[in-house]
Amino acid sequence: MRRIDSIVELRGVIRAAKQSGKTVGFVPTMGYLHEGHLSLVDAARRDNDLVVVSIFVNPLQFGPNEDLDRYPRDLDRDSSLLEQRGCDVLFAPSVEEMYPRPMETMVEVTDLGRRLCGKTRLTHFRGVATVVSKLFHIVTPDRAYFGRKDGQQVAVIRRMVQDLNFPVEIVDVPTVREPDGLAMSSRNLYLTPEERPHATVLYRALQHAKERILAGERDGRTLANFVGEIVASEPMVKLDYAETVYLDDLKPADVLEGRVMIAVAAYVGKARLIDNLQLIIEGGTVREI
Numbered sequence: 001m002r003r004i005d006s007i008v009e010l011r012g013v014i015r016a017a018k019q020s021g022k023t024v025g026f027v028p029t030m031g032y033l034h035e036g037h038l039s040l041v042d043a044a045r046r047d048n049d050l051v052v053v054s055i056f057v058n059p060l061q062f063g064p065n066e067d068l069d070r071y072p073r074d075l076d077r078d079s080s081l082l083e084q085r086g087c088d089v090l091f092a093p094s095v096e097e098m099y100p101r102p103m104e105t106m107v108e109v110t111d112l113g114r115r116l117c118g119k120t121r122l123t124h125f126r127g128v129a130t131v132v133s134k135l136f137h138i139v140t141p142d143r144a145y146f147g148r149k150d151g152q153q154v155a156v157i158r159r160m161v162q163d164l165n166f167p168v169e170i171v172d173v174p175t176v177r178e179p180d181g182l183a184m185s186s187r188n189l190y191l192t193p194e195e196r197p198h199a200t201v202l203y204r205a206l207q208h209a210k211e212r213i214l215a216g217e218r219d220g221r222t223l224a225n226f227v228g229e230i231v232a233s234e235p236m237v238k239l240d241y242a243e244t245v246y247l248d249d250l251k252p253a254d255v256l257e258g259r260v261m262i263a264v265a266a267y268v269g270k271a272r273l274i275d276n277l278q279l280i281i282e283g284g285t286v287r288e289i
């Protein structure tokens, strides 16, 4: 595996690979890797000749009072995990390499970026769309891999790729969980031993909602309120939101039909955690995706 921190050098490696007919799979991350990230690497490895993973904690997507400074970092550990999983190139640029001057030009995400997490993270999706479009221009991947845990992020990136004509296929990968159901996240590190058991409430609430859907419930608001009440009543947990939306435009789904997502976000101590349940519902048929 090659570890590269220069854009010019990375472009050279990718140009050479493409000239020899290789396809490029790309996994953008912020590092401190866990099995969730590594499942994206596995998917990229299966589908492509050259696998590029980026690790970059992007300042542009953090709000002023968020956790940019204490976001966990361990590049050496990440590098050896990636090597074991068959990654070909680790791109780990510095902030100066990615942002050598103040950004004058950014990718604005309007409606999709203002829903769900966008209500509390006001400039977050502009920061994500901007850095992902820079990374797409640098890496020029055939396919790029994103986790379903960040369901809104997948919707934003899919739409950006359509709106701005990026020649890349977006592949979304199922959420990898701890044995007790907690979605893996680098931010789980912030949880204290006292908080950790309570953090599973997001998953538990979504599972209860799934049972109600399988029993025939189709009212989006009832289900969102149900999930919200379970999460809000858990000790040490503060609900941010619980909403039922259509997967493609993130608009509220009052009646569950088609591709829908129940999304939930909550604060557990210093950690802001998200999770979701994604379903395709056609009348009486319910399929989890």
Ligand SMILES: Nc1ncnc2c1ncn2[C@@H]1O[C@H](COP(=O)(O)OP(=O)(O)OP(=O)(O)O)[C@@H](O)[C@H]1O
Binding pocket: 028, 029, 030, 031, 035, 036, 037, 039, 040, 145, 146, 147, 148, 149, 150, 173, 174, 175, 176, 177, 183, 184, 185, 186, 187, 188
């Ligand atoms: N549990 C998971 N299962 C599958 N994919 C995941 C999981 N966690 C993160 N990813 C995906 O990995 C990619 C990089 O995410 P990121 O580095 O922000 O990791 P994270 O663990 O979600 O961290 P954070 O705590 O910042 O949300 C994203 O596409 C994200 O959706």
Ligand SMILES: CC(C)(CO)[C@@H](O)C(=O)[O-]
Binding pocket: 028, 029, 030, 056, 058, 061, 128, 131, 132, 150, 153
């Ligand atoms: C896609 C991403 C790497 C952009 O910084 C980040 O939002 C993430 O890790 O999900």
Ligand code: BAL
Binding pocket: 030, 061, 150, 153
């Ligand atoms: N996984 C999304 C990155 C963030 O929360 O900033």
